[in-house]
Amino acid sequence: MGGKRSPIRSTAPRWRPGRYKPRSRARIRKEGPFRPVEDTLIAIGASLVAALIVLCLAVPIAATYRIPVFLSFGVIMTLLTAMTYRLGGKGQAGRIMAGIMAGVCALVFGILFLARDQLQFGPHDHAKPAPISAAAQR
Secondary structure, eight states: OOOTTOHHHHTSTTOOSSSOOOOOOOOOOOOOOOOHHHHHHHHHHHHHHHHHHHHHHHHHHHHHHTOOHHHHHHHHHHHHHHHHHHHSOSSHHHHHHHHHHHHHHHHHHHHHHHTTTTOOOOOOOOOOOOOOOHHHHO
């Protein structure tokens, strides 16, 4: 077989002329620059969408387990806010996202708490179906 610089090896896709260089390690991705206006608008939009999704989850949970809606919403949204703070990184954008999410959580929790008397998820009283008449059975 040919040596290191043989024409046979030169057709290998990984061979390159020159000295041996070890592979570079994977570089840690740095966060982009902090843009206050854009990051704040994105955080507000994402927090409102998250609150809407949590509200859609909290209403059936509250109806199923017969607990107040504000309680189920508050627990789920607080957990989501804590996860956002933990996973948001140490940058300013992650902290702004967690802060705005905490504000939306407190605001919607307060609204649901004040409206707790108007929110009723009891069973509806539907009329019992009438017995089928003899004429309809034929």
